[in-house]
Every structure is written in structure tokens, then in C-alpha cells.
Amino acid sequence: xxxxxxxxxxxxxxxxxxxxxxxxxxxxxxxxxxxxxxxxxxxxxxxxxxxxxxxxxxxxxxxxxxxxxxxxxxxxxxxxxxxxxxxxxxxxxxxxxxxxxxxxxxxxxxxxxxxx
Amino acid sequence: xxxxxxxxxxxxxxxxxxxxxxxxxxxxxxxxxxxxxxxxxxxxxxxxxxxxxxxxxxxxxxxxxxxxxxxxxxxxxxxxxxxxxxxxxxxxxxxxxxxxxxxxxxxxxxxxx
Numbered sequence: 001x002x003x004x005x006x007x008x009x010x011x012x013x014x015x016x017x018x019x020x021x022x023x024x025x026x027x028x029x030x031x032x033x034x035x036x037x038x039x040x041x042x043x044x045x046x047x048x049x050x051x052x053x054x055x056x057x058x059x060x061x062x063x064x065x066x067x068x069x070x071x072x073x074x075x076x077x078x079x080x081x082x083x084x085x086x087x088x089x090x091x092x093x094x095x096x097x098x099x100x101x102x103x104x105x106x107x108x109x110x111x112x113x114x115x116x
Numbered sequence: 117x118x119x120x121x122x123x124x125x126x127x128x129x130x131x132x133x134x135x136x137x138x139x140x141x142x143x144x145x146x147x148x149x150x151x152x153x154x155x156x157x158x159x160x161x162x163x164x165x166x167x168x169x170x171x172x173x174x175x176x177x178x179x180x181x182x183x184x185x186x187x188x189x190x191x192x193x194x195x196x197x198x199x200x201x202x203x204x205x206x207x208x209x210x211x212x213x214x215x216x217x218x219x220x221x222x223x224x225x226x227x228x229x
Contacts, residue, residue, distance in 0.1 A: 031215065033215070033216065033217075035217075042219060042221055042222070043207065043217075043219035045216040045217065045218070048215050048216060050215065056214070056215070056216070059216065089159060091159075091161065093161075093217075095215075098215045100168075103149065103211065103215065104151075104163060104166055105163075105217060106163065107153075107160065107161035107162075108160075109158065109159055109160045110159045110160075112159075
């Protein structure tokens with residue numbers, strides 16, 4: 001079946017602009033995760049959604065970052081007033097659930113964000 | 117907080133040979149999961165192998181196997197009969213009671229023909 005998809009593949013923006021990154025999880029997966037991959041910081045957790053529960057936002061680096069998941073499926077990560085340090089690859093992953101045997105995370109191809 | 121350490125930034129192996137990538141982690145939890153992911157230049161993170169901490173038996177997936185030493189908090193990946201397509205960045209990852217993955221710094225594997 002189809003895997004996790006992300007759009008756009010690449011995004012170039014100017015400092016101070018807002019950007020939206022989209023993630024379509026695997027159909028039927030109730031858990032969705034966002035991670036950031038940058039040269040200086042490696043792979044970092046950003047936010048986690050599980051079903052209808054309140055998201056775990058503990059990894060968001062600042063209040064310029066927000067994410068939502070509509071209808072338990074598609075998720076959008078929004079970065080407001082982008083800064084050059086936001087330049088990174090943003091990876092989305094989904095899993096069937098969060099319990100034993102359902103927790104394996106499958107990743108999308110990522111969105112490379114470049115802030116000029 | 118949990119930490120994952122990969123002490124080998126780069127490794128190389130001859131095609132058809134065997135290579136072992138190292139990973140150590142630090143945790144106070146007793147129930148957790150460990151993963152190896154592969155990331156080729158395409159950026160797509162691909163699951164290689166998964167190990168549940170409560171299982172003593174080492175996980176295997178075809179040419180990939182792990183050496184899980186719970187007491188030593190060590191989780192190494194062995195790739196047998198290396199192929200050119202195995203060349204990639206390999207990440208070790210930990211998942212504990214929270215659902216997030218904590219990743220190591222990665223090991224860049226080169227396969228020489």
C-alpha cells in the first residue's frame with residue numbers, strides 16, 4: 001500500500017515568511033510524528049499525535065512552530081516568521097498505534113526547508 | 117533522559133564482507149524498543165530491524181542481525197554479505213515509555229566494490 005507522503009519535497013523561503021509543511025500518513029495509522037533533521041542538531045522529535053488525544057508538543061523548539069492534525073489523518077506543520085536556523089529536513093512518520101506491536105514508525109521522504 | 121550514542125561516524129566494508137555498526141544507549145527504563153533505520157541519499161528513513169528489550173533473542177532480518185546486550189546497554193547491527201545497495205547512513209533509535217524516538221548521531225556506511 002501507499003507509504004507516508006510529504007509535500008512539498010523542497011521549500012525555499014525568505015526569512016520572516018510563514019511556511020506550511022504537509023504530511024499524509026499511512027491509511028489506518030492512528031499515530032503521527034514530526035521530526036527535524038539538521039546538521040548541527042541531528043534528528044530531533046518535534047510533536048506527536050495519537051488518535052483524539054491531546055498532542056505531545058514537548059519537542060517544539062519555539063512558539064513559532066505549531067502543528068495540527070485534521071480528521072485524524074493529514075497533518076500540517078506550520079512555522080511562522082521563519083529564521084535561518086529553521087533550515088532543515090522535516091520528517092513525518094506514522095505508526096499503527098502506540099502500543100506493543102503497533103508502534104513501529106514508518107517515515108515519509110521529508111521536506112527540505114531552506115530559509116534564505 | 118534517554119541518550120543514544122553511535123561512536124563510529126563512518127565505516128566502510130568490501131562488497132560481500134561483513135560489517136558491524138555499534139550503538140549504546142542510556143536509560144533507566146526496563147521496557148523499551150530499539151531500532152535500526154537506514155537513510156540513503158533519497159532521505160527516506162527505512163526500517164531495518166526492531167528489537168524488543170524484553171525479548172532475549174536477537175532479532176534477525178535476512179542479512180541483518182543485531183547483538184542486543186541489555187545489561188551493557190549495547191545494540192549493534194551486523195550486516196552480512198554486504199551489497200552496494202547497503203550504502204547509506206544508519207541510525208540507531210530508542211523508544212521507551214514515551215512514543216518518540218531518540219536517535220543516535222548516525223554512521224555513514226560505504227560499500228566498496
